Amino acid sequence: MSGPTDTGLRRPFPHRNLLGISQLNQYETLDLIDRAEAMIPISRQPRKILPTLSGKTQINLFFEPSTRTQSSFEIAGKRLGAQVTNMSVRTSSVTKGETLIDTAATLNAMRPDVIVVRHGAAGAVELLSQKVGCSVINAGDGAHEHPTQALLDALTIRQHKGRLAGLTVAICGDIANSRVARSNLLLLGMLQVRTRVVAPRTLLPRGIEALATEVFTDMREGLAGADVVMMLRLQHERAAGRLIPSVREYYRFYGLDADKLSLAKPDAIVMHPGPMNRGVEIDPAIADGPRSVITHQVEMGVAVRMAVLDALLADPEQVAQ
Amino acid sequence: MSKPVVIRNARIVDPATGTDQRGAVHLADGVVKDVVAGAPAGIPDGADVIEARGMVVAPGLIDMRVFTGEPGHEYRETLATAADAAAAGGVTTFVLMPDTLPVVDDGAIVDFIVRRAGATAKVNVVPAAAITKGLRGEEITEFGLLKEAGAGCLSDGRCSIQSAGLMKAAMTYAANFDLPILHHAADASLVGDGVMNDGTLATISGLKGIPLVAETIPLARDLQLAIATGARYHAAQLSTAGSVELVRAAKSRGAISAGISINNLALNENDVAPYRTYFKLSPPLRSEDDRQAMIEGLKSGAIDVVHSAHDPQDTEVKRQPFAEASEGAIGLETLLAAALRLVHSGDVPLMTILRAMTQRPAEILGLAAGRLAVGAPADLIVFDPDFPWLVAEADIVSRSRNTAFEGARMQGAVMHTFVAGRSVFGHAATREGRT
Numbered sequence: 001m002s003g004p005t006d007t008g009l010r011r012p013f014p015h016r017n018l019l020g021i022s023q024l025n026q027y028e029t030l031d032l033i034d035r036a037e038a039m040i041p042i043s044r045q046p047r048k049i050l051p052t053l054s055g056k057t058q059i060n061l062f063f064e065p066s067t068r069t070q071s072s073f074e075i076a077g078k079r080l081g082a083q084v085t086n087m088s089v090r091t092s093s094v095t096k097g098e099t100l101i102d103t104a105a106t107l108n109a110m111r112p113d114v115i116v117v118r119h120g121a122a123g124a125v126e127l128l129s130q131k132v133g134c135s136v137i138n139a140g141d142g143a144h145e146h147p148t149q150a151l152l153d154a155l156t157i158r159q160h161k162g163r164l165a166g167l168t169v170a171i172c173g174d175i176a177n178s179r180v181a182r183s184n185l186l187l188l189g190m191l192q193v194r195t196r197v198v199a200p201r202t203l204l205p206r207g208i209e210a211l212a213t214e215v216f217t218d219m220r221e222g223l224a225g226a227d228v229v230m231m232l233r234l235q236h237e238r239a240a241g242r243l244i245p246s247v248r249e250y251y252r253f254y255g256l257d258a259d260k261l262s263l264a265k266p267d268a269i270v271m272h273p274g275p276m277n278r279g280v281e282i283d284p285a286i287a288d289g290p291r292s293v294i295t296h297q298v299e300m301g302v303a304v305r306m307a308v309l310d311a312l313l314a315d316p317e318q319v320a321q
Numbered sequence: 322m323s324k325p326v327v328i329r330n331a332r333i334v335d336p337a338t339g340t341d342q343r344g345a346v347h348l349a350d351g352v353v354k355d356v357v358a359g360a361p362a363g364i365p366d367g368a369d370v371i372e373a374r375g376m377v378v379a380p381g382l383i384d385m386r387v388f389t390g391e392p393g394h395e396y397r398e399t400l401a402t403a404a405d406a407a408a409a410g411g412v413t414t415f416v417l418m419p420d421t422l423p424v425v426d427d428g429a430i431v432d433f434i435v436r437r438a439g440a441t442a443k444v445n446v447v448p449a450a451a452i453t454k455g456l457r458g459e460e461i462t463e464f465g466l467l468k469e470a471g472a473g474c475l476s477d478g479r480c481s482i483q484s485a486g487l488m489k490a491a492m493t494y495a496a497n498f499d500l501p502i503l504h505h506a507a508d509a510s511l512v513g514d515g516v517m518n519d520g521t522l523a524t525i526s527g528l529k530g531i532p533l534v535a536e537t538i539p540l541a542r543d544l545q546l547a548i549a550t551g552a553r554y555h556a557a558q559l560s561t562a563g564s565v566e567l568v569r570a571a572k573s574r575g576a577i578s579a580g581i582s583i584n585n586l587a588l589n590e591n592d593v594a595p596y597r598t599y600f601k602l603s604p605p606l607r608s609e610d611d612r613q614a615m616i617e618g619l620k621s622g623a624i625d626v627v628h629s630a631h632d633p634q635d636t637e638v639k640r641q642p643f644a645e646a647s648e649g650a651i652g653l654e655t656l657l658a659a660a661l662r663l664v665h666s667g668d669v670p671l672m673t674i675l676r677a678m679t680q681r682p683a684e685i686l687g688l689a690a691g692r693l694a695v696g697a698p699a700d701l702i703v704f705d706p707d708f709p710w711l712v713a714e715a716d717i718v719s720r721s722r723n724t725a726f727e728g729a730r731m732q733g734a735v736m737h738t739f740v741a742g743r744s745v746f747g748h749a750a751t752r753e754g755r756t
Contacts, residue, residue, distance in 0.1 A: 100641075101640060101641075122642070123527075123643045124642035126595065142528075143527035144526060179527060205530070206520050208524055210524070211524070
């Protein structure tokens, strides 16, 4: 059989679910990143299949619209040979929770092996995981966690920088409403990366100092000497007029342009979890320029999701043969 | 008429008279006939005798903040089931919040509550009438007619009046009828989408925070209006250290009192994690520093009243993601036991915590109960301050199960509850002959 054979895939992964980075220790985190790195060649070969999940059923249950995360999980599952079903649940705010519990019970009765869940409320995925008998992967719950995004970001950084420990990563933008920021701060902090958050005060949640090494409201200071500049999407329709006065003022002080990027290290890379608002948080020339690793992040996303699905679900005997 | 009762060899603790002595209490004809030090002179013919060695006899508790589901949401709680829970918790009078369906904003609904409680509830129910029609915070209700119908005070319950102008009008008009206003101070624009105390825990959990100023700003406004209008104002639920300071500074200048939920006194924000919706409360559980400031406020007298904030919610609305779940927890049955935690820990003297649940609520509401004086209503409790028990869902008397003390180990339980001299609750241990 083609594919990785000495990559540690046979080691058992000691969790049923992946609900957040906060549940992992550094060894488990590095193990997942290593497993993901080993998955990269599968997607680059002509026959993109490693059927460790053959015969398994994966349900992608998305209460919030998503294009890239949902398709990334779908492709990851399919490349591992799983049967993948996508469910997008349109909800009104009134019936959201009811739908969550009811849907969990209904889906559970169909005996899936894994449910990948995105939900608008923090803690909702954990709540759902208590109601089902299969593995659950958090694909984003409110402003809480998005663990596979943090794992794919870490893998991307390691691929470009050769290491993680000792690097300085500046996470810039809407920290307050970002699950990507929280999962990244937890993961990078655990792996001895210096983390900075850079945002106007209105987008910095209280007590963020507990998660980040340093806090900056001046982006130029925050980017000085950084190895990695990680931009976040600004929900500018929601923020304008309250959290920021206008998009143009935000872009002037917190948008990533060549001038501000010049303060980071010369070889600093630029990341974005997508989808981007070009001209709001990032200059299109930077987003599409040579320092940008944004499309590489997307590729690593599939590898990470394959690794996570495999770690949670693969039957060790089958992989070993 | 119920039989006379003699409770003897008890530790009698009555904050209103400053009594803390061993003695006996005689009840007959619905009132306290006598309170004597030492052994009773004699036992009246046909009297029930309760041997209360090791027990405390105290006035029945007066709980100033209780929600039920009657009318409108009887599946959560009725007046009868709330009263059963109250009796089990040693609460002989409770103030019923107006947040029902329909809202208690009309004399006819007050009349319904009075009649319904009289017919079905085994403890006293004092209806609070809404300050504003429909609890919408826009127009004041008919305070005079509501009082005539039996309302004992005014409150907008869970709702907070946002307009300073309307609050001024309500206070000014309420002074005509000498009705106290019980108000939950919360600025809606500062609470926003917040669901727990603003701080590191909220940030780590990805939940929106409720800042301290969401309470202190409208509270400061209310206190100034109370001083300006001379209204009787009761800050229903404090949760922040800053609020205690504001009340302390304002008290000498107006008819001002303040209350706190036992939850905010006994628990803190750490209890919320991870996403435990039974701890989703309004005001939210705050930091340990705030809780300590509340305890100091209670001891210094800045905080007058401790209540249960009993708020029955069914599992449908609690088994939800945290941000989408309803607020509130039941508390009638655990009020005394949770309060005794603070006594056992050495934080608050027994006399102080009992005063906040008997004498002070009675004074604020103008009730004759809340004291063990001769001629006062025979609303009283006998409790074992050390009785160990576990809060178990299966034992809950209330129709709803949303307790913030699920699984908690308690020290201290009510053994007997009397309302107007009639026994309305006897602990299982008393029936087994253990007391």
